Amino acid sequence: MTRIIVVSSGKGGVGKTTLVSNLATALSELNRNVIAVDANLTTSNLGLHLGIPLYPKTIQDVLKRKAVVKDALYYHPAGFRVVPADVSLKKLMIPKTDTLLDVFYKLTGDADFVLIDSAAGLGREAKAAIEAADEMITVTNPELPALTDALKLAKLAERYETKNLGVVLNRVKNESHEISESDVEEFLNLPIIGRVHEDRNVRKAIANKTPVVMYKSGSRSAQQFRQIAARLAGEEYRPRSFLIEKLFGWLRF
Numbered sequence: 001m002t003r004i005i006v007v008s009s010g011k012g013g014v015g016k017t018t019l020v021s022n023l024a025t026a027l028s029e030l031n032r033n034v035i036a037v038d039a040n041l042t043t044s045n046l047g048l049h050l051g052i053p054l055y056p057k058t059i060q061d062v063l064k065r066k067a068v069v070k071d072a073l074y075y076h077p078a079g080f081r082v083v084p085a086d087v088s089l090k091k092l093m094i095p096k097t098d099t100l101l102d103v104f105y106k107l108t109g110d111a112d113f114v115l116i117d118s119a120a121g122l123g124r125e126a127k128a129a130i131e132a133a134d135e136m137i138t139v140t141n142p143e144l145p146a147l148t149d150a151l152k153l154a155k156l157a158e159r160y161e162t163k164n165l166g167v168v169l170n171r172v173k174n175e176s177h178e179i180s181e182s183d184v185e186e187f188l189n190l191p192i193i194g195r196v197h198e199d200r201n202v203r204k205a206i207a208n209k210t211p212v213v214m215y216k217s218g219s220r221s222a223q224q225f226r227q228i229a230a231r232l233a234g235e236e237y238r239p240r241s242f243l244i245e246k247l248f249g250w251l252r253f
């Protein structure tokens with residue numbers, strides 16, 4: 001059965017697209033069949049994170065019924081498929097829940113996971129993606145305001161009967177003023193399903209249009225993204241040995 005999981009956040013810039021591109025990579029490593037969809041049509045950038053800048057057909061064409069979804073599916077070298085969004089202003093549109101549902105439905109079948117990169121906040125665009133998906137992951141930074149946002153998202157998920165899988169804390173720096181994990185879990189009554197530390201390799205990887213799991217396979221953040229993927233796939237996380245990581249690195253570059 002295909003799991004349709006939306007990645008949401010209260011604020012923009014917290015790491016949704018980074019999580020989607022790295023989970024897609026790490027789940028592909030676990031031999032899962034994954035499709036990553038850019039459903040953030042106002043500030044779309046999944047294609048940029050993944051190095052697919054020019055696409056003849058995008059999710060906008062599919063939503064407007066000018067293309068069928070199979071024509072907007074691109075193969076990423078990491079093994080997953082991507083439905084990118086057009087980044088130009090003239091293609092600006094806000095999708096409706098039922099048209100998104102239609103697209104997601106057409107992607108089910110042989111895929112194990114459909115990962116949805118959604119708009120930040122609680123506006124119409126974000127709501128449509130949460131309503132159309134079956135499950136939700138919330139990304140936040142370890143700051144207090146982010147918690148109240150996450151709580152509102154949790155309420156939305158409840159309203160739309162979208163299963164709330166929990167929270168991914170991103171850009172953790174272990175600074176004393178950061179909110180603690182137990183505070184997060186207690187306040188939201190949701191599990192923390194992963195944490196990813198602040199890691200400059202993430203920024204370098206994005207500049208190189210490659211998910212960090214691929215770009216710097218042995219980095220701390222890459223291992224942390226893999227850990228979240230293993231949890232989603234219901235597999236035990238086994239860190240790869242230093243030697244294997246080195247071999248991967250040599251083979252890639």
Ligand SMILES: Nc1ncnc2c1ncn2[C@@H]1O[C@H](COP(=O)(O)OP(=O)(O)O)[C@@H](O)[C@H]1O
Nearest residue numbers: 012013014015016017018171197198199202203
């Ligand atoms: N774990 C991390 N360590 C360092 N920088 C990060 C990390 N996660 C995200 N970033 C930075 O934050 C920026 C925004 O991330 P992005 O995934 O595009 O956010 P969103 O999709 O939520 O708007 C990235 O371009 C990157 O520079």
Ligand SMILES: [Mg+2]
Nearest residue numbers: 016017040045
């Ligand atoms: Mg984004």
